[in-house]
Amino acid sequence: MHFTDTHCHLAEAVLQADWPNVLAAAEAAGVTRFIVPATRPQDWQAVLDFPEKPSEKARIHRAAGIHPWFAAETEEGDWQRLEALLAAHPQLWVGEIGLDALKTERADGAQQQAVLIRQLVLAQQYRRRVIVHNVKAGAALAAAVKAAKFTQGGIIHAFSGSAEEARQLIGLGFYIGIGSLLLNPAAKKIRVTLKQLPLERIVLETDSPFMLKNAVNTPANIRAIAAEAAQILGIGIDTLARQTEANTDRLLAAFQTA
Numbered sequence: 497m498h499f500t501d502t503h504c505h506l507a508e509a510v511l512q513a514d515w516p517n518v519l520a521a522a523e524a525a526g527v528t529r530f531i532v533p534a535t536r537p538q539d540w541q542a543v544l545d546f547p548e549k550p551s552e553k554a555r556i557h558r559a560a561g562i563h564p565w566f567a568a569e570t571e572e573g574d575w576q577r578l579e580a581l582l583a584a585h586p587q588l589w590v591g592e593i594g595l596d597a598l599k600t601e602r603a604d605g606a607q608q609q610a611v612l613i614r615q616l617v618l619a620q621q622y623r624r625r626v627i628v629h630n631v632k633a634g635a636a637l638a639a640a641v642k643a644a645k646f647t648q649g650g651i652i653h654a655f656s657g658s659a660e661e662a663r664q665l666i667g668l669g670f671y672i673g674i675g676s677l678l679l680n681p682a683a684k685k686i687r688v689t690l691k692q693l694p695l696e697r698i699v700l701e702t703d704s705p706f707m708l709k710n711a712v713n714t715p716a717n718i719r720a721i722a723a724e725a726a727q728i729l730g731i732g733i734d735t736l737a738r739q740t741e742a743n744t745d746r747l748l749a750a751f752q753t754a
Contacts, residue, residue, distance in 0.1 A: 564594050678690075687728050
C-alpha cells in the first residue's frame with residue numbers, strides 16, 4: 497500500500513534540516529511520492545534545489561508559484577523568471593497559487609485575482625497543472641479559471657468548502673485535496689463534504705510542516721489522514737490508497753492538450 501503526499505513544503509527549514517528522518521518516517525507509513533510547491537519567488541530555487549538521491553528523482557515533483565498572500569509583492573521580473581523556469585523545467589507545475597478572502601489585508605481581492613489569472617494563463621500556455629489555495633473564494637476562483645480559459649486541471653489544496661463548491665471545481669477539471677483537517681475532530685464540515693465527493697477526484701495531502709497545532713506536520717501523517725478518510729467513506733484503507741494513487745497518477749501523467 498503506497499501513498500502520495502500531494503502538498504508538502506519539504507523545502508521549509510524545519511523539514512529540510514531533518515529530511516533523512518522525515519523521509520524514513522514517511523516511507524515507514526507507505527508515503528513514497530511527494531508534490532512540493534513553492535509560495536513566492538524567494539522559495540522557487542530552494543524547491544528546485546531540494547536535495548534528493550538519484551533514486552528519489554521520480555518521486556519528488558515540484559511546483560513554483562505566487563501564493564495569494566504575496567500577490568502585492570510581485571514584481572515584473574518575477575513573471576519573467578517564472579516563465580523561464582517553466583520553459584526550462586517541462587515537468588514543473590504552477591503553484592501554490594490561488595485566492596484567500598480571509599487575508600485581504602496582505603493583498604486585496606483585485607491584486608489576488610490579477611496575480612492568479614496571470615499565473616493561470618502561463619500554466620495554460622505551458623500546459624501545466626496547478627496547485628490552488630482557496631479560502632472562502634470559490635466563486636471568484638471559478639471566475640478566474642474561466643477568465644484565463646484554463647483547462648489543464650490540478651489540485652484544490654486543503655479543501656474546506658461545501659460539496660456543491662467541490663463539484664463546481666471538479667467540473668472545471670480539478671481534483672480535491674483532502675488533508676490534515678481530518679486530524680482535527682472538531683472539523684465537522686469536511687467530513688460531511690467528503691462523503692459526497694466522487695472517490696475518483698480525491699487526492700491526499702498534509703501541507704507539511706503546517707496545519708497541526710503545537711506540532712510539526714510531516715508527510716508520514718498521510719497514513720492517519722487516509723485511515724480517517726476511509727472510515728468516513730466506509731471503505732478499506734487499501735481501496736482508498738489504490739484509488740487516490742490512480743488519481744495522482746493521472747495528474748502526473750502527460751499534461752492535457754489546450
